[in-house]
Amino acid sequence: MFHPACGEAWKHFDSTHPEFASEPRNVRLGLCTDGFTSFGHSASPYSCWPIFVSVYNLPPTMCMKQEYVFLSLIIQGPQSPGKNIDVMLRPLINDLKQLWYSGVQAYDSFRRQYFLMRATLMWTISDLLGYGMLSGWSTHGKLTCPYCMENSKAFWLEHGRKTSFFDCHR
Numbered sequence: 303m304f305h306p307a308c309g310e311a312w313k314h315f316d317s318t319h320p321e322f323a324s325e326p327r328n329v330r331l332g333l334c335t336d337g338f339t340s341f342g343h344s345a346s347p348y349s350c351w352p353i354f355v356s357v358y359n360l361p362p363t364m365c366m367k368q369e370y371v372f373l374s375l376i377i378q379g380p381q382s383p384g385k386n387i388d389v390m391l392r393p394l395i396n397d398l399k400q401l402w403y404s405g406v407q408a409y410d411s412f413r414r415q416y417f418l419m420r421a422t423l424m425w426t427i428s429d430l431l432g433y434g435m436l437s438g439w440s441t442h443g444k445l446t447c448p449y450c451m452e453n454s455k456a457f458w459l460e461h462g463r464k465t466s467f468f469d470c471h472r
Contacts, residue, residue, distance in 0.1 A: 305362040306424070315424065322420060327410065329401075329421040330358045334371075335432050337382050351377040351387070353394065358424060387435045398423055
């Protein structure tokens with residue numbers, strides 16, 4: 303398993319945004335979400351969607367430790383947020399936009415000086431249902447795969463009455 307800093311996306315981001323990459327104290331973040339039914343499947347339906355923000359420019363042994371993963375939002379209600387998740391994420395999105403465009407003054411205790419810290423959201427981590435809600439992409443039907451799109455190998459299971467995929471990006 304590799305650290306994201308070794309990946310192509312990180313290197314591409316650095317080459318695309320050299321002013322951000324030149325400041326090692328700038329922060330790279332990931333947003334993680336997955337919904338669950340709080341009281342089990344047999345209880346009345348009640349949905350809970352925690353939204354976590356994780357810091358990725360830490361050493362591999364630290365970046366997924368509990369103290370560096372922040373619970374920034376809990377969306378709860380009688381059903382999943384669905385298409386309206388963006389409304390509930392709006393305060394977090396506004397904060398992320400401020401961190402990207404203008405940054406915030408932060409204190410570096412090692413150098414004993416203030417600096418302008420910026421942050422970027424590098425990745426979102428979720429299951430297919432969460433991906434559909436976060437991106438606005440339809441995760442039902444023949445065009446489920448955002449890579450294949452209309453070239454999808456999806457086919458209809460006549461007796462199963464649903465769309466199925468075989469050998470798609472595994």
